[in-house]
Amino acid sequence: MRHIIKNAFVAFASLSSLSLALVAAPAMADDAADAGKLLRAGQYNEAMQKVDAVLAQKPKDAQMRFLKGLILTEQNKTTEAITVFSKLTDDYPDLPEPYNNLAVLYASTGQYDKARASLEMAIRTNPTYGTAHENLGDVYAKLASQAYDKALQLDSGNAGAKLKLTMVRNLIGNGSGGTNPKTIVAQAATPAANVTAPAAKPAIASVAPVKASKPEPEKTKAEAKAEAKAETKAEPKPAKTAVASNSGEQDEVLKTVDGWAKAWSNKETSSYLAFYGKDFQTPKGEPRKAWADERRLRIEGKGHITVKIESPVVSLDGNTATVKFRQIYSSDQLTANSRKTLVLTKQDGKWQIKQERAGS
Known part of the structure; x- marks a missing residue:
């Protein structure tokens, strides 16, 4: 159960997905593009050298700090990546993406309560941030899975808990409750296509049958014509004032x-x-x-x-x-x-x- 975020790192889309669409000076934009290419090529040390060189001149640069967090994540330096994204949320609280990526890292280490809190902050910052909503749903599913597991430990014959646990695990993606991480794709701050991942199959839940309504008798042509005429007369004209x-x-x-x-x-x-x-x-x-x-x-x-x-x-x-x-x-x-x-x-x-x- 290492990673439970939807297809693991769907949150780590290209740098251009950063909600402020960070724009740097031309020279710095070139540095970001170069670092992004090195990251995508798997040359993490070279990418980090490029990022650190820029940050030595502009230590507050949000774009480069965000990119550094991505590089550290790819290097499996989770603790250092968490520190980078945490400081980004402190310095730029209006950016939802650092909260989201912080949540992914927390989830990867089993800190689901912290992941939930970070995602809720991402959504509070930007209520229309769909990725954070989806990831929050997965975190809740994981927390639910843990709760049902605990219920079965206390009462192995609890049929309701068994059924719900199965449904939650299907929702998460597999029987063990985890999914494999996707490769992070980082790009420069110019517009680029976001990384997409296939959607997980939803759990099948039982739904109460819907009663069919009785068909109304057909109206005569005369009645239908009269009603249409009445509706036309009743339609108010827009007021210019x-x-x-x-x-x-x-x-x-x-x-x-x-x-x-x-x-x-x-x-x-x-x-x-x-x-x-x-x-x-x-x-x-x-x-x-x-x-x-x-x-x-x-x-x-x-x-x-x-x-x-x-x-x-x-x-x-x-x-x-x-x-x-x-x-x-x-x-x-x-x-x-x-x-x-x-x-x-x-x-x-x-x-x-x-x-x-x-x-x-």
Whole structure:
């Protein structure tokens, strides 16, 4: 039962799958490409030398640190790889992939509770991260398998536990509850195809039969025609005033998002934090003050920050607005191009941020 993540290392896709789509300077991008080629060729020592040379100049570079974690994993240096990904989650808590890869490593050493916690953090950071959801399901299956095993140790005649254990093991992939790891494929930060793996067969569970509904008698042509006519009359015409109103609200929402990005770029921390509403849901569920103090420290500790908003799309639902856009972030330590979603609510006549999600 060494590895239980779906086809083991499906989480370790190409570097381009890193949710912030990390972008480096041209020379550094070349170094990442070279290191990725060496890694795929199995030349791990050479790849590590290339990565370490870059990190000696830019020790905070997230892309190179992520790549280093992949190399260490391929070298079976699990403890060192865990350290690398753990520090990445500390320094870049908005990136879901380090949490996910950390979970894979924890699972490979039988630390399933830690794997579960890491995957839950990955999902909290990016609720649309499908790989983390799938891996979390496998971790729960493994934990369930252990629980049913324990139940059978205490009562070997427990038929229900035997049946459930069999189903869970089928779900995981084989009778021993493990799958063999796939080779990690690492590439540069330019777009590339993700590593895919065949899906495991789902367990077959019994389902209660669904009662068929009785067919309704056919309506006469006259009745059907009358109903269709009534439905046509009942269809309301769109109100022009509502469209104009929504257009105005969208403009207000976009002005709010632009002001938020401008305050962030100018390192006007108090103004930046004021864009978040009283009901803002902090990323880790931490107290609002703790989150605000951390954001203040991160923003004011940077030499320079530039945040640009591209291709924003606004969806309105009453007093709630969802804005999806591409965020171009640049600082003295990191340059990133990522998808982001802001959920805003109208409070006291102004739009404020309720949720902030990266990668969706």
